[in-house]
Amino acid sequence: MSQPPSEDASQIGFDHDDDYARLAGLLVEAGYTDDGIQAAMGSDAISLLNEAHIHSLLFKSTGDSPIHILIRLFLLSRAVDGGAAREALAPVPLEKWAAAGLVAVEGDRVIPCVRIVPFFGRWFAHDPPAPIAKGRATSDFVMGIGTSTMTLANITVRRQAKKVLDMGAGCGTHALLAADHCDEVYAVDRNPRATAFAAFNARLNGLGHVRCVTGDLFEPVEGHRFDLIVSNPPFVISPSTRFIFRDSGLRGDAFCRRLARTVPDYLEEGGYCQFLCNWVHDADGTWENRLARWFEGIGCDVWVMRSETRDASDYASMWIKQTEKGEPGYLTRAYDEWMAYYQKEGIERISTGIVMMRKASGGGNWFRGEDAPRKMLGRCGGDVEGGFALRGFVERVGGDAGLLDSRLRISSSVQLKQTFTPHDGGWAAAGKAELCRDSGLAYSGQVDQFFGGLIARCDGSRTLRELIQQLAETVHRPFEAVAPQVLGITRRLVEQGFLLPEGFTGETR
Numbered sequence: 001m002s003q004p005p006s007e008d009a010s011q012i013g014f015d016h017d018d019d020y021a022r023l024a025g026l027l028v029e030a031g032y033t034d035d036g037i038q039a040a041m042g043s044d045a046i047s048l049l050n051e052a053h054i055h056s057l058l059f060k061s062t063g064d065s066p067i068h069i070l071i072r073l074f075l076l077s078r079a080v081d082g083g084a085a086r087e088a089l090a091p092v093p094l095e096k097w098a099a100a101g102l103v104a105v106e107g108d109r110v111i112p113c114v115r116i117v118p119f120f121g122r123w124f125a126h127d128p129p130a131p132i133a134k135g136r137a138t139s140d141f142v143m144g145i146g147t148s149t150m151t152l153a154n155i156t157v158r159r160q161a162k163k164v165l166d167m168g169a170g171c172g173t174h175a176l177l178a179a180d181h182c183d184e185v186y187a188v189d190r191n192p193r194a195t196a197f198a199a200f201n202a203r204l205n206g207l208g209h210v211r212c213v214t215g216d217l218f219e220p221v222e223g224h225r226f227d228l229i230v231s232n233p234p235f236v237i238s239p240s241t242r243f244i245f246r247d248s249g250l251r252g253d254a255f256c257r258r259l260a261r262t263v264p265d266y267l268e269e270g271g272y273c274q275f276l277c278n279w280v281h282d283a284d285g286t287w288e289n290r291l292a293r294w295f296e297g298i299g300c301d302v303w304v305m306r307s308e309t310r311d312a313s314d315y316a317s318m319w320i321k322q323t324e325k326g327e328p329g330y331l332t333r334a335y336d337e338w339m340a341y342y343q344k345e346g347i348e349r350i351s352t353g354i355v356m357m358r359k360a361s362g363g364g365n366w367f368r369g370e371d372a373p374r375k376m377l378g379r380c381g382g383d384v385e386g387g388f389a390l391r392g393f394v395e396r397v398g399g400d401a402g403l404l405d406s407r408l409r410i411s412s413s414v415q416l417k418q419t420f421t422p423h424d425g426g427w428a429a430a431g432k433a434e435l436c437r438d439s440g441l442a443y444s445g446q447v448d449q450f451f452g453g454l455i456a457r458c459d460g461s462r463t464l465r466e467l468i469q470q471l472a473e474t475v476h477r478p479f480e481a482v483a484p485q486v487l488g489i490t491r492r493l494v495e496q497g498f499l500l501p502e503g504f505t506g507e508t509r
Helices: 017-030 034-041 051-060 066-074 082-089 094-099 147-155 173-181 192-204 254-266 287-294 312-323 328-345 381-397 400-404 449-456 464-474 479-495
Strands: 103-106 109-112 115-119 122-126 161-167 182-189 210-214 226-231 267-280 300-311 349-359 367-371 375-377 407-410 414-417 420-423 426-429 433-437 440-442 444-447 459-463 499-501
Touching (some): 017 066, 082 094, 094 103, 122 173, 147 267, 147 349, 182 226, 192 210, 254 287, 381 499, 433 449
Parallel strands (some): 161 182, 300 367
Antiparallel strands (some): 420 426
16 A cells, blocks of 8 residues: 655655656657547546546546556556556666655555646646545645646746746646746745655756755745746645645734735846735625735735635635545544634635736835636636736726726627527517626626627727717716716726727737
């Protein structure tokens, strides 16, 4: 039976660079890639990590070809026959795989000691799920690619950069993905085992410009400044320090607040920071007001997208089910411990979201706290850059007069969808139409026919004042009665990328 992760992080890795190249070549030849796994299994690699469908997946991977052996070992985390494994893992000898800490040999069986996941054209090795599932994980357990990983990867700004930092890098996912658009990447984690995995993955993927460093927060990169900082930190608000990847050891949301206020010292002017965050709701105020205070006087424009809010009980249950798997009695004790902590700290609700910061030291910084769009379609980094520019535009034009004098054009990513129902032998529009974006940050909302018509006429040739005047005449109401509501909606449509200032070049599809 496989063992829990060892405190000896040095167990992960080959002795020679040639072995990494041979392993990469073996994986490519076997088709152990994003496309190859899709072809072999009918699902992408990330979908295969869902244990709910394990019996079906095991059945689909029963073939003796190298791709099926590799899938059973390194995606489904199942032991395989020694002879079949030796053949599938050639030309790298099985003994080298074992010496590198990737597999263990027990009699005529080969047992996986790591999970290796193809993701966005890279391979990522990390600890397999078995230790957590059996309640035996040590504190240095190294997580792999989950929902939060994919969310942050999709929303990361991907412009060309000189220097990028992945803070709390884990197995190095975000550091390795940034390597495509960065000259120098730092992967920092306080867990030596995580740093060892990140270094292994950098060498496996042939990325010599990724530096993997062990240390707490920004300590290993003191004196450096970065064009981009990304982080999937230990943001969980918990009473314990059970897992390094999950628990910060600080009270409430103090860790994320500390991270937010420290980041600007390590950002180049115009540089971005994006990190996943959990925060506590104030009993007597909105979540936006609480977070706005975190960023006062730090010289950054800040955009926070909230994805969900849970009450403390639901939040505790969710995390305990994910990471505290064990006997029922232990789960009950863990829940009681978490709830006692929340009651002591006065924590009733907790939100999850993404904090995005842009260094802008000139003064007049802005803060936006918003709900995330219901969908994020593909990579959204271009929309993030554009979103900062559009929110900056709204700030610069100031009050109503500035916006009224603006010339706006509708984005090419916008669609208007109307539902029709049968009526008198024909079709009748049912309710308001839905205005939506078909790519990136796919915001949506309902509009009536009159406002939908105004948006369609935004082609940059007329000012918003002229368009509102035309709308007011159409609905037979005074300009002064129509303008306030239109202006409020228009500001939101500009910030969400539906309407763009004439001359704006940041639109992405």
